[in-house]
Amino acid sequence: IYGKKMVDIIADYYDTVDSIPPKSTVSPGYLSKLLSREVPEDPETFEDIKSDIDTKIMPGITHWQSGNFFGWFPSTNSFPCMLGEMYSNMFSIVAFSWVSSPAATELETIVMDSLGKLIGLDKRF
Numbered sequence: 001i002y003g004k005k006m007v008d009i010i011a012d013y014y015d016t017v018d019s020i021p022p023k024s025t026v027s028p029g030y031l032s033k034l035l036s037r038e039v040p041e042d043p044e045t046f047e048d049i050k051s052d053i054d055t056k057i058m059p060g061i062t063h064w065q066s067g068n069f070f071g072w073f074p075s076t077n078s079f080p081c082m083l084g085e086m087y088s089n090m091f092s093i094v095a096f097s098w099v100s101s102p103a104a105t106e107l108e109t110i111v112m113d114s115l116g117k118l119i120g121l122d123k124r125f
Helices: 002-019 044-062 079-091 104-118
Strands: none
Touching: 002 044, 002 079
16 A cells, blocks of 8 residues: 555655745754654654654755756766665565575666676676
């Protein structure tokens, strides 16, 4: 249930990110005044966690994905990348070696070889 909600939350964020001020205006130490220093005895509900993110975390976020942010570096992510990452995380692959995940090892090799060719690396790489 929460996974589907998260996908909607992420999609809604990307639909509205350009309407959010891209740079945070919080002061250093703001978050320590808002969050407890104690580990909770009981788990929090999804709704409480989302509320904390919306009211406490989001004000301190720099929205690199915003079309209005032209800061320090180009964005390091994209919505298609996030979807691919979600798909990949579904399998929880531990790719130590070929035997631990043949498809992961072979796909990585194919992609890296293609990337090397694209940027003109010698075949020995």
